[in-house]
Amino acid sequence: MAEFNHVTVLLHEAVAGLAIQPAGVYVDATLGGGGHSGEILKQLTSGHLYSFDQDETAIHYNQANLGPAIEEGKLTLMQTNFRNLKQALADQGVTAIDGIVYDLGVSSPQFDDAKRGFSYQHDAPLDMRMNQDQPLSAYQVVNEWSYQELVRILYRYGEEKFAKQIARAIERARQKQPIQTTMELANIVKEAIPAAARRHGGHPAKKSFQAIRIAVNDELGALEDSLEQALALLKVGGRISVITFQSLEDRLVKTMFKEATSLPDLPPGLPVIPADAQSDFKLINKKPVLPTEDELKVNHRAHSAKLRVIERLK
Structure with missing residues (x-):
């Protein structure tokens, strides 16, 4: 089996952004080499992780790489495009989640396999x-x-x-x-x-x-579809972490998160915003989280990475 030589970018920051609950239900929308999935699984006790990838190479690799978690009943691998998120989870009896991580773009193994x-x-x-x-x-x-x-x-x-x-x-x-x-x-x-x-x-x-x-x-279309579903699936207190690697992806994520966190049009001069008019979501970081200098030194693919995190409030 081909080794997945993939250094996961912003690994700890993205998983920390999810504020993992050990008994929660989580999704890794972009399984790839299994970096984020492995990190999430370390923090789960009775919780469950559903990891998506449309690439059969990633699925086959992680059947072995993350095999113990599958055998323990903590992990389900889903070979499908993440734009099918809601239906694929519904087929597993899941209608709400505590968090989801996206690590967008092409994985290193896909690039490296000529x-x-x-x-x-x-x-x-x-x-x-x-x-x-x-x-x-x-x-x-x-x-x-x-x-x-x-x-x-x-x-x-x-x-x-x-x-x-x-x-x-x-x-x-x-x-x-x-x-x-x-x-x-x-x-x-x-x-x-x-x-x-x-x-x-x-x-x-x-x-x-x-x-x-x-x-x-159809990467941008799939991302838009998937993020809309992810926002709808989040439980109160649930979070979405998204790592982008190019400006088009980042702009789309930024725009969708802004729409989700924006207040409705209100009359000017209101002393207090009514509770029912408050946003359903909040941004965890106003500006994107960027890789540290240390990470940039060891992983050249980290240079354009940006992490954005959003949480459901109600």
């Missing part, structure tokens, strides 16, 4: 599917989506200012023959970006690969 096609640094077939059973892959997006669709995802999901030039270059290349591999795509993107712009800001294909990956897996 054949998965997530990385522009390894040559591999264009894939990028987190759920390897789904039909849509990066190959279809790159070779079959229209120029307009490519421009839209490169702008929206990659925040790529050269989206039009890149989409045109992809279009020209695929008219000659299908674009098959990550290196082919990375070179097409690189050549489409002006030389002056290639000299700074990291690898020139980084934003395009991010955009295509998000489109293939």
Whole structure:
């Protein structure tokens, strides 16, 4: 079995944010290498953890990695997209939870397994599917989506200012023959970006690969669906911890948490806010928690990480 060489980012901060109750019901929405699940399980006595991952590699790895907790009846592994949170938990007889953690983006093992096609640094077939059973892959997006669709995802999901030039270059290349591999795509993107712009800001294909990956897996749509369900499932005093790694995810989480904690429109000059008008939720940290200097030194993937935590009040 492949070893999951994954250093969990903001591990203790995210789990501490949940304020674990030993008898509570918890969810790890992004099982991955099992870092957060393992930390939560250490704090449970009679409680139970449901850990989700659509990637069968993560499920198989943790059947062994977290096997004792499964045998003790403290852990249930759920192989499904976290956008199916409410239904999957209902199927287990669970209709309310004490906390849920999200560690978003691609796990290190997915990036490091060259054949998965997530990385522009390894040559591999264009894939990028987190759920390897789904039909849509990066190959279809790159070779079959229209120029307009490519421009839209490169702008929206990659925040790529050269989206039009890149989409045109992809279009020209695929008219000659299908674009098959990550290196082919990375070179097409690189050549489409002006030389002056290639000299700074990291690898020139980084934003395009991010955009295509998000489109293939509908990552932002799935996150929005899942967070709405998570907010509804929380018991009073329950918490959600979310770790994001890029600005689009963080903006979505920040916006949804702001909506959940905002007060309704009230007449000006009220001396006291009526109890029934008080928000159902509160932010645990007004600003996101960032990795410490020590963590940044040992884990280069921690650099863009941000943690936000919210609690249900009533």
